[in-house]
Amino acid sequence: MTHAAVLGAGSWGTVFAKILADAGNPVRLLARRQSVADEINTSHTNRGYIPGARLPEAITATTDPQEALAGADLVALAVPSQSLRDNLADWKDLLRPDATVISLMKGIELGTTKRMSEVIREVADIPADQIALVTGPNLAPEIAQEQLTAAVVACTDHDRAKRVQKAVATGYFRPYTNPDVIGCELGGAVKNVISLAYGMAAGMGMGDNTKATLITRGLAETTRLGVELGADPLTFAGLAGLGDLVATCNAGRNRAFGEQLGMGRTMAQAQEATNQTVEGVKSCRSIRDLARGHGVEMPITEQVERVCHEGVPVRQAVAVLMARQTKPE
Secondary structure: OOOEEEEOOOHHHHHHHHHHHHOOOOEEEEOOOHHHHHHHHHHOOOOOOOOOOOOOOOEEEEOOHHHHHOOOOEEEEOOOHHHHHHHHHHHHHHOOOOOEEEEOOOOEOOOOOOEHHHHHHHHHOOOHHHEEEEEOOOOHHHHHOOOOEEEEEEOOOHHHHHHHHHHHOOOOEEEEEEOOHHHHHHHHHHHHHHHHHHHHHHHOOOOHHHHHHHHHHHHHHHHHHHHHOOOOHHHHHOHHHHHHHHHHHHOOHHHHHHHHHHOOOOHHHHHHHHOOOOHHHHHHHHHHHHHHHOOOOOHHHHHHHHHHHOOOOHHHHHHHHHOOOOOOO
């Protein structure tokens, strides 16, 4: 049995706590608001993030980081990617020296262009093989309903990956291990950006040909960047690559946000309509910068960044993509 802490009581953090508890582990869930912690402890629900789901009694919630982390040998981080550095700086001294730290975040840090595991290693001052990530086609509302899904536990330490795998395996959640942390992290981060583009196309009324093109060419540019950074190209054909990309393009907040933009809404209107953190909006800029720094072409990412941060109309961005010089696939 693993004593687990999940830091962040949003949609994915709450659902990941449920997975851990259903796998037989006691879990402490750190919430920002006392009202959320009280609801989880008294009603075993978190209606603001996963309405209709009942949480196991093995989950206890708190707003006190010290209480959440006391004795935890597995610590999952489930905060917005751009807030990780500041949050972890406050929590690092509360971590057990031998704790496995799991990243549930899918983003690239603005300014530094670091992957989340790199930020964790730097801020918490722990070795890379002590850090794992859980990724894949894991839409929180479906998992909350215990719909069947698979995931990837990525860690450079195979034995540690196996321990995490055992700690999260349930009848509805099937984890696989993979040593390719770089590829798994990039797949999870870039898919949010491609999903924004997919949503824009859907909002413009474009059909399946366009959507299939965005998925396949989006996967191609993700793979190019991954290989340049040392990832295994086969990773992008698996759950952490294609699987996560397809799921996020078909549903989720990034697709929904992009769809609002495709229908002509402003950024502010799209944010109001989705009402949750949309990782792709911020990460598109850091992913673009990462790609430019390594001389990798990522045309879809470039155009999403222009729409989200430079005020370029969606139709103009599409026209730029279609006007690119033709070349072999």
